[in-house]
Amino acid sequence: MTSDALAPRADFPLLAAAPDLVYLDSAATAQKPRQVLDAITHYYTHANANPHRGAYALSGTATQAYHDARARIARFLGVADADTLIFTRGTTEGLNLLATAWGRANVRGGDNIVVTRLEHHANFVPWQQLARATGAEFRIAELDAAGGVDLAMLARLVDARTKVVAFGHVSNALGTINPVAQIVRIARGAGSALVVCDGAQAVPHLRVGVDTLGVDAYGFSGHKMGGPMGIGGLVARRALLEAMPPYQLGGDMIEWVHDQDTTWNVLPHKFEAGTPNVEGAVALAAACDYLDALGMDKVRAHEVALTSLAMRALAGIPGVALHGTARAEERSGVVSFSVADAHPHDVATALDAEGVAVRAGHHCAQPLMRALGVPSTVRASFWVYSGRDDVERLTAAVRSARDRFAIR
């Protein structure tokens, strides 16, 4: 079908079984390659036991599989110290871990927390609520005229009492790639803020070297990069993780439990209470193998080409307005748009009837929607299995939706 797609559709069982489906909601969750599904089956067929517990060989196999998966994923992310990669359910849990464990111990009344207008609720609400709970001031860096974070304003907001600067690497709603190096420089300029980056929308699309970004903590989600749902991680500086109190308490995360006190296990176990998601880690490692075999540079080039094509095609439809930067090379594979008189939900329903699956809504970014002056948008997002014919079917379907809902 999508002959110019980077990855063969046949690699993705769901897509192979639905040849007419144009799946353009990969920013919400990606479809899974067969290799990932096989890794799950293989784990449960050959290696399943509770890791770190049994004295028997099979438990050792499971422990090794979990350990190897962490090392593999760390390598994919450019993280040298694999034990600073804490497995979580996803980006949301990683950011909540930080805001709760680090935030409650370190933020006080009179401090402030700085986020940006582009944030997903997962990198907004935990910090907003931390500010409310501690009496800290919650500051929002607005957008500039080009639709990116207003860096001059960000520089004015960050001061000696700033305890956290939290920002997304790539906007989920608009696809905008933020200038991480500049933001980090600004965040480090005024004091001792914790610099937190939400990488959920970056890791599936860009070659990310977390160690080189200069941030203190970086969260990501496995299911957006071809891995299963329920696995992701938080990478943070070792000293930060060692100084932080634990987040959840229970099995595996303890060193010794006395009657009245407990000491904590070493990293990464200190932050991984309970039986871990070994299946998820192993399958996510398989997703990393898959992406490395494709080559992240090729993934990036493919998405820029497709995004650029989609932006030109959609902008050519009278009544369609694109949101976000006009430069495709400053986006991940996301095009967010509005269709004249049509509500995004109605557009999505009409597109679905043509087999085109897009997201309509506020994209878990209501503060951003307010700034854009719309309640919601339509979002088409691409990944490795997307191709030119997907863009063509999208464009045709948007055209007929525009006609259907036009106010005459």
Add this chain to the structure above:
Amino acid sequence: MADAALDALYQEIILDHYRRPRNFRPLDGATCTADGKNPNCGDALTVWLKLDGDRVSDVTFQGVGCAISKASASLMTEAIKGKTRAEAVALFEQVRALVTGEAGTPARKDLGQLRALAGVSRFPMRVKCASLAWHAMKSAMDGAAGGGAAPSAGRVTPP
């Protein structure tokens, strides 16, 4: 097939009420009001009611929403004006059955133009859109009766 279902969903009555919603304004002298919000899509509307004893003497709405939620709200204002509370709530029950495609629900003649909402039953993900204004209407009435707000509605202003 898909297009036929889509045409049934977005039939002319629905699109007409979407483009030219009736009673689309705040209501002076309203005796009760309630908001309806759909957290999934960010749609929000407000319904105002003027209750004259047990009877709805006037009803209006305003807000942002898709064609389905706006048309359903607009049709609702026309349908319940002049009805008693019990009649309005009974109508809600019939509309709910209609849009969810509850088995054995005939398209009742006395639903009038509301029958245009029948197409929603083929789109389970849009039932919430069609029900939004009705939930708000019921919350407003419950609030007026001292019954408190339904979970789907935010604010209820007693008279």
